[in-house]
Amino acid sequence: xxxxxxxxxxxxxxxxxxxxxxxxxxxxxxxxxxxxxxxxxxxxxxxxxxxxxxxxxxxxxxxxxxxxxxxxxxxxxxxxxxxxxxxxxxxxxxxxxxxxxxxxxxxxxxxxxxxxxxxxxxxxxxxxxxxxxxxxxxxxxxxxxxxxxxxxxxxxxxxxxxxxxxxxxxxxxxxxxxxxxxxxxxxxxxxxxxxxxxxxxxxxxxxxxxxxxxxxxxxxxxxxxxxxxxxxxxxxxxxxxxxxxxxxxxxxxxxxxxxxxxxxxxxxxxxxxxxxxxxxxxxxxxxxxxxxxxxxxxxxxxxxxxxxxxxxxxxxxxxxxxxxxxxxxxxxxxxxxxxxxxxxxxxxxxxxxxxxxxxxxxxxxxxxxxxxxxxxxxxxxxxxxxxxxxxxxxxxxxxxxxxxxxxxxxxxxxxxxxxxxxxxxxxxxxxxxxxxxxxxxxxxxxxxxxxxxxxxxxxxxxxxxxxxxxxxxxxxxxxxxxxxxxxxxxxxxxxxxxxxxxxxxxxxxxxxxxxxxxxxxxxxxxxxxxxxxxxxxxxxxxxxxxxxxxxxxxxxxxxxxxxxxxxxxxxxxxxxxxxxxxxxxxxxxxxxxxxxxxxxxx
Numbered sequence: 001x002x003x004x005x006x007x008x009x010x011x012x013x014x015x016x017x018x019x020x021x022x023x024x025x026x027x028x029x030x031x032x033x034x035x036x037x038x039x040x041x042x043x044x045x046x047x048x049x050x051x052x053x054x055x056x057x058x059x060x061x062x063x064x065x066x067x068x069x070x071x072x073x074x075x076x077x078x079x080x081x082x083x084x085x086x087x088x089x090x091x092x093x094x095x096x097x098x099x100x101x102x103x104x105x106x107x108x109x110x111x112x113x114x115x116x117x118x119x120x121x122x123x124x125x126x127x128x129x130x131x132x133x134x135x136x137x138x139x140x141x142x143x144x145x146x147x148x149x150x151x152x153x154x155x156x157x158x159x160x161x162x163x164x165x166x167x168x169x170x171x172x173x174x175x176x177x178x179x180x181x182x183x184x185x186x187x188x189x190x191x192x193x194x195x196x197x198x199x200x201x202x203x204x205x206x207x208x209x210x211x212x213x214x215x216x217x218x219x220x221x222x223x224x225x226x227x228x229x230x231x232x233x234x235x236x237x238x239x240x241x242x243x244x245x246x247x248x249x250x251x252x253x254x255x256x257x258x259x260x261x262x263x264x265x266x267x268x269x270x271x272x273x274x275x276x277x278x279x280x281x282x283x284x285x286x287x288x289x290x291x292x293x294x295x296x297x298x299x300x301x302x303x304x305x306x307x308x309x310x311x312x313x314x315x316x317x318x319x320x321x322x323x324x325x326x327x328x329x330x331x332x333x334x335x336x337x338x339x340x341x342x343x344x345x346x347x348x349x350x351x352x353x354x355x356x357x358x359x360x361x362x363x364x365x366x367x368x369x370x371x372x373x374x375x376x377x378x379x380x381x382x383x384x385x386x387x388x389x390x391x392x393x394x395x396x397x398x399x400x401x402x403x404x405x406x407x408x409x410x411x412x413x414x415x416x417x418x419x420x421x422x423x424x425x426x427x428x429x430x431x432x433x434x435x436x437x438x439x440x441x442x443x444x445x446x447x448x449x450x451x452x453x454x455x456x457x458x459x460x461x462x463x464x465x466x467x468x469x470x471x472x473x474x475x476x477x478x479x480x481x482x483x484x485x486x487x488x489x490x491x492x493x494x495x496x497x498x499x500x501x502x503x504x505x506x507x508x509x510x511x512x513x514x515x516x517x518x519x520x521x522x523x524x525x526x527x528x529x530x531x532x533x534x535x536x537x538x539x540x541x542x543x544x545x546x547x548x549x550x551x552x553x554x555x556x557x558x559x560x561x562x563x564x565x566x567x568x569x570x571x572x573x574x575x576x577x578x579x580x581x582x583x584x585x586x587x588x589x590x591x592x593x594x595x596x597x598x599x600x601x602x
Contacts, residue, residue, distance in 0.1 A: 080392030142305035155200025317349015425466035
């Protein structure tokens with residue numbers, strides 16, 4: 001159990017079962033990386049490139065996956081918890097509406113990490129899957145856990161999905177701004193179809209309970225006061241929780257966490273940390289260097305990030321895995337989500353996790369004992385980062401609005417607030433599409449002039465520097481603003497810009513029509529535009545008309561699937577203000593009208 005040799009990928013969680021396709025998805029995360037969000041639809045579309053990262057993804061597949069699934073996917077994250085990307089991708093415009101910021105409870109955080117997925121098949125049947133993780137929707141490289149359960153009538157043990165359905169409905173009441181009607185309706189419908197379903201409990205567990213925390217129907221502290229054996233794995237820990245854990249427990253955390261508390265609150269427990277090479281990110285291991293300490297960061301990017309509470313009582317082993325750290329905030333107001341699982345003590349619980357033998361590698365193999373400092377070691381940087389995080393969350397809930405004026409030649413953008421923003425240290429802001437040279441100090445004239453269409457965005461980067469007692473901390477995040485006055489067809493214009501070349505459109509059509517032959521011709525046309533190869537492609541449109549599009553369109557018509565619907569949607573979005581399509585050849589319009597007329601008579 002929790003075998004460190006067994007790895008699981010989020011791409012596997014999101015990939016539909018054979019014969020099914022994604023119908024609706026809701027995710028929750030504390031922090032959000034936009035590149036990770038853009039990659040999620042690749043897995044939903046079952047494209048293999050999703051595992052290789054966004055830089056390796058085929059552009060036309062990434063574009064189609066985002067356009068196809070962004071409207072059916074909603075990601076709730078903490079207000080002020082969006083990462084500022086090092087490189088802004090134009091594709092982000094298609095996913096803007098999928099991101100919903102949540103206002104955390106006072107002095108608490110929005111911290112759950114789940115995916116709720118609904119799939120449908122050709123017969124219209126529905127099936128559901130739930131994943132509960134300790135990892136945020138980011139590119140962090142840390143030790144985390146993932147639990148997945150789905151509808152499985154053959155599973156000998158079942159657990160009710162209703163707590164997850166209620167949690168989805170609660171999410172709609174937490175958003176910073178109202179969720180769009182169509183998106184809110186889809187989430188409510190997902191909650192409705194999930195509420196009376198059961199999910200199979202994976203072996204070796206024999207019972208399971210979904211475990212939301214911080215909501216009106218949320219759960220509380222799960223660990224009994226007395227256990228035969230207890231294990232707590234958590235990157236963060238506070239003194240009150242250290243005293244609450246049953247005496248003689250094994251606590252696995254980070255060295256800086258133990259040192260912040262000092263020895264007294266941890267007396268009587270066995271304290272463990274990851275061994276140095278297990279705690280190092282992969283590139284550091286390759287270089288043979290030690291990993292840098294994470295200091296006071298609120299987000300763990302490498303090393304230990306898993307959260308597990310496991311205990312044994314008699315013949316039963318139990319564990320709670322999910323988002324909750326071993327802190328009083330996690331069980332006293334944070335919005336969290338976990339799953340409580342029980343089974344035979346020989347295979348489940350604390351002893352089973354720590355057991356290490358010839359049959360299975362135990363977690364203990366990655367650990368080593370740790371002795372904390374006798375007295376608490378202050379970490380002022382940690383406190384400053386927490387203050388900045390709360391400040392950015394407050395900014396996000398203060399109604400930021402980006403007002404757009406001008407036209408396609410040059411847009412002007414002005415940042416305004418529904419109520420005066422709070423102040424903390426020094427802060428600078430800019431649209432995330434612009435470089436740091438365009439930062440404007442918060443409180444000054446926060447405007448930007450001469451922007452292009454692709455510079456218009458709903459996201460504002462905020463960078464705050466805070467200094468106290470000789471310690472300086474700087475932290476950045478992105479806020480989602482209300483975009484006022486931007487062109488209503490902004491996404492369509494960006495699409496036309498992304499598909500401005502004939503070979504790009506052909507590759508996209510090849511994907512939609514499921515015909516790789518078009519992709520081959522697109523490559524030939526692209527090669528033929530080079531100076532040395534231009535003689536091979538004197539009339540590329542003839543290739544498009546006669547050899548490329550007719551046969552795939554006829555095949556798609558015969559299959560009677562949704563590929564022609566997606567082609568129709570693409571062509572509608574590619575038409576300019578006068579209704580004209582890009583030049584795909586003199587007869588393409590006629591060909592498409594024939595196909596469209598035939599579809600209407602079916």
